[in-house]
Amino acid sequence: MCRATIYDARNNFSSLVKIAEGGEPVELTRHDKPVAVIISYEEFQTRKPKESFLDKLEKLKKKYADVLDDKGFLDDMPKEYTDAKYMKKIDSLWS
Numbered sequence: 001m002c003r004a005t006i007y008d009a010r011n012n013f014s015s016l017v018k019i020a021e022g023g024e025p026v027e028l029t030r031h032d033k034p035v036a037v038i039i040s041y042e043e044f045q046t047r048k049p050k051e052s053f054l055d056k057l058e059k060l061k062k063k064y065a066d067v068l069d070d071k072g073f074l075d076d077m078p079k080e081y082t083d084a085k086y087m088k089k090i091d092s093l094w095s
Contacts, residue, residue: 002026006035 002019009016009028016026016038026038061068 004028006030009038 020038020040028036
């Protein structure tokens with residue numbers, strides 16, 4: 001991977017684009033920290049877009065529809081715990 005500072009990229013942009021077109025990603029840095037990458041258009045097209053939060057939420061809703069539709073699935077849970085019962089329940093969940 002080729003690496004260049006933002007300053008150098010500004011002055012040599014077309015040569016960095018040619019490098020990226022050749023298939024080698026170009027990492028751009030600011031104060032020695034990576035901030036961006038120049039990649040070829042072909043590589044960009046092959047990347048899978050990230051799934052949005054709403055899409056993930058919709059999948060979870062479909063996957064657990066039977067549980068979410070069950071209106072009484074929390075009915076057997078006590079409304080309040082005494083301190084000792086609460087700590088015992090927490091311990092059982094984490095052990």
